Amino acid sequence: MAQITLDRIAHSFNPKPTSEADYALKNIDYQWEDGGAYALLGPSGCGKTTLLNIISGLLTPSNGRVLYDNNDMTLLSPEQRNIAQVFQFPVIYDTMTVAENLAFPLVNRGVERSEIDKRVADMLQTLELADKANRRAQGLTADEKQKISLGRGLVRYDVSAILFDEPLTVIDPHMKWQLRTKLKSLHEQLGHTMIYVTHDQTEALTFADKVVVMLEGNVLQVGTPEELFDNPAHTFVGYFIGSPGMNIFPGTVSGKTLRLGSVDVQLSKGYSNLNGKIEIGIRPEFITLTSADKAGPQGMKFDLESIEDVGRQKIVRGNIEGVTVNVIVSEDSEIPSEPYAIFDAERVCVYQDSFLVSGDS
Amino acid sequence: MSKPYNNKAWLFVLPVFVLVAISAIIPLMTVVNYSVQDTFGNNVFYWAGTEWFTEVLHSSRFHDALGRNLLFSAIILTIEIPLGICIALTLPKKGIWVPVCLILMALPLLIPWNVVGTIWQVFGRADIGLLGNTLSKLGVDYNYATNVFDAWATIIVMDVWHWTSLVVLLCYAGLVSIPEAYYQAARIDGASKWKVFRYIQLPKIKRVLLIAVLLRFMDSFMIYTEPFVLTGGGPGNSTTFLSIDLVKTAIGQFDLGPAAAMSIIYFLIVLLLSWVFYTVMENYGAEKQDPRVEQD
Numbered sequence: 064m065a066q067i068t069l070d071r072i073a074h075s076f077n078p079k080p081t082s083e084a085d086y087a088l089k090n091i092d093y094q095w096e097d098g099g100a101y102a103l104l105g106p107s108g109c110g111k112t113t114l115l116n117i118i119s120g121l122l123t124p125s126n127g128r129v130l131y132d133n134n135d136m137t138l139l140s141p142e143q144r145n146i147a148q149v150f151q152f153p154v155i156y157d158t159m160t161v162a163e164n165l166a167f168p169l170v171n172r173g174v175e176r177s178e179i180d181k182r183v184a185d186m187l188q189t190l191e192l193a194d195k196a197n198r199r200a201q202g203l204t205a206d207e208k209q210k211i212s213l214g215r216g217l218v219r220y221d222v223s224a225i226l227f228d229e230p231l232t233v234i235d236p237h238m239k240w241q242l243r244t245k246l247k248s249l250h251e252q253l254g255h256t257m258i259y260v261t262h263d264q265t266e267a268l269t270f271a272d273k274v275v276v277m278l279e280g281n282v283l284q285v286g287t288p289e290e291l292f293d294n295p296a297h298t299f300v301g302y303f304i305g306s307p308g309m310n311i312f313p314g315t316v317s318g319k320t321l322r323l324g325s326v327d328v329q330l331s332k333g334y335s336n337l338n339g340k341i342e343i344g345i346r347p348e349f350i351t352l353t354s355a356d357k358a359g360p361q362g363m364k365f366d367l368e369s370i371e372d373v374g375r376q377k378i379v380r381g382n383i384e385g386v387t388v389n390v391i392v393s394e395d396s397e398i399p400s401e402p403y404a405i406f407d408a409e410r411v412c413v414y415q416d417s418f419l420v421s422g423d424s
Numbered sequence: 425m426s427k428p429y430n431n432k433a434w435l436f437v438l439p440v441f442v443l444v445a446i447s448a449i450i451p452l453m454t455v456v457n458y459s460v461q462d463t464f465g466n467n468v469f470y471w472a473g474t475e476w477f478t479e480v481l482h483s484s485r486f487h488d489a490l491g492r493n494l495l496f497s498a499i500i501l502t503i504e505i506p507l508g509i510c511i512a513l514t515l516p517k518k519g520i521w522v523p524v525c526l527i528l529m530a531l532p533l534l535i536p537w538n539v540v541g542t543i544w545q546v547f548g549r550a551d552i553g554l555l556g557n558t559l560s561k562l563g564v565d566y567n568y569a570t571n572v573f574d575a576w577a578t579i580i581v582m583d584v585w586h587w588t589s590l591v592v593l594l595c596y597a598g599l600v601s602i603p604e605a606y607y608q609a610a611r612i613d614g615a616s617k618w619k620v621f622r623y624i625q626l627p628k629i630k631r632v633l634l635i636a637v638l639l640r641f642m643d644s645f646m647i648y649t650e651p652f653v654l655t656g657g658g659p660g661n662s663t664t665f666l667s668i669d670l671v672k673t674a675i676g677q678f679d680l681g682p683a684a685a686m687s688i689i690y691f692l693i694v695l696l697l698s699w700v701f702y703t704v705m706e707n708y709g710a711e712k713q714d715p716r717v718e719q720d
Contacts, residue, residue, distance in 0.1 A: 154609035171614040
């Protein structure tokens with residue numbers, strides 16, 4: 064187990080990169096603490112897998128260093144780094160049985176036979192594959208194959224870290240939930256550093272203690288699920304996390320006053336020296352809808368467009384002063400016929416050129 | 425909704441049946457016809473029954489030729505299959521050298537069989553051939569026309585030169601279709617090069633390899649042009665393979681009955697051995713699969 068440091072990592076698949084756009088990863092500096100459960104979250108093509116392959120050693124970065132416990136590993140192979148990695152599509156050794164598949168990484172490392180048998184038997188139990196131990200891996204279903212792939216990583220107790228590259232993509236929804244829970248409990252049990260790549264926010268938020276959000280080769284924010292929800296550092300984080308994501312629209316802020324069209328809203332913090340493109344972010348959870356008489360001076364007229372019932376909540380779509388805004392209300396709440404929207408002043412975020420500005424309280 | 429079942433599909437298969445009948449079945453039947461009769465020409469036929477078959481199966485000439493065929497095919501497969509796999513493994517997987525290598529590999533396959541024979545016949549001649557002359561200058565007594573070993577060696581080298589490329593190209597096609605994730609997983613699992621070959625590459629190319637083995641077996645078992653052009657089956661009868669013997673019997677001696685019987689036996693041997701190869705390779709290491717489980 065190890066603490067993993069990325070020191071100014073940049074990577075380009077073009078051997079002679081000329082501009083910023085040639086880089087799949089742009090200057091990433093981060094320290095993964097020993098024993099942490101991390102998720103790398105971002106849309107397809109943002110460089111998550113590239114970053115993962117650099118951490119594992121499948122790829123050597125164009126610039127920067129990878130350190131494990133302060134030892135430079137940049138040029139070492141995955142084998143030398145002692146890392147486990149699970150891929151998006153199940154990789155199994157067709158001609159081997161399930162048990163032989165699980166034993167393979169241990170056999171290659173010259174672990175004693177009795178120890179291998181013990182660990183493989185344990186892993187078969189954990190993965191609930193004990194009854195198929197002596198079957199050929201070839202004929203199994205996709206979930207079972209992926210379980211074997213996971214198992215080949217987890218069977219190595221002494222690894223520096225276990226990396227997962229969207230491992231549940233091919234798995235049935237109900238199995239997904241089971242496997243995710245299993246991974247979480249294995250993490251608690253074994254205490255390995257785990258890094259989990261995904262583009263699914265639910266997966267990231269349920270698995271990880273800390274989520275790293277990436278976009279176009281940059282790390283936008285690292286934080287606990289709460290931090291990402293409460294204070295998205297970038298408009299993309301706000302929009303990407305949450306369902307529906309944060310409402311983001313242009314506005315003018317001076318001091319503690321937010322001007323939105325013809326309405327002024329009082330904020331809890333003051334902002335000075337703002338310049339560039341100013342945007343306002345507020346999560347749909349933090350807007351309340353009320354009738355005209357209860358709205359008060361902070362109320363803004365809300366033109367209702369549609370109401371979607373999503374189980375325990377309703378998503379109300381509409382617009383305020385010409386900008387589209389989503390509001391989440393509980394399923395039993397009444398929506399007034401002429402609704403007015405009120406923002407929770409504490410929860411309004413102000414973005415300058417897409418990045419969060421912290422106000423003065 | 426129930427699917428309509430009828431026999432319309434046969435109509436679509438019919439043209440192929442007709443074509444195969446004209447190109448293969450009817451000629452084959454005439455051979456069968458000859459094999460059970462005796463003729464002295466002038467379209468006069470006498471019923472011979474299984475006489476020709478018994479004669480061919482008991483003739484030492486047939487046994488000797490069959491033995492040569494089996495030996496030849498065995499040598500060819502032992503050389504060409506491993507060599508082909510090795511070359512395929514070393515070919516580049518991407519980059520500008522890929523087309524260059526593939527074209528170079530395909531070149532021998534484009535040369536007509538009798539041209540290959542002639543090329544090597546000239547190449548190996550001690551007086552004017554580059555190979556033969558060089559060898560004799562080096563003091564090696566090489567002469568395919570008089571020395572049995574030299575004749576065999578020349579034919580084997582010719583065949584290896586001509587046909588290993590086929591095995592290479594088939595295996596290469598199988599190798600490039602293996603997803604990168606397999607190699608990555610193997611690196612993560614700490615697999616050695618040999619284990620990558622044994623547990624990833626070999627199982628993944630198994631099917632194309634089966635085709636390669638079948639093609640090379642059938643083709644080498646039907647060897648004709650190379651020994652015919654080189655020495656005409658000599659020195660002595662040392663390179664008289666079944667095909668050469670067959671042509672001698674049919675055209676040289678005009679013994680149509682025995683030749684026809686021999687053709688049928690020859691054909692059945694090729695069929696039988698191909699079936700054996702197919703069954704053995706297909707079932708090697710396989711177990712009964714649950715038919716409900718989807719195969720990939």
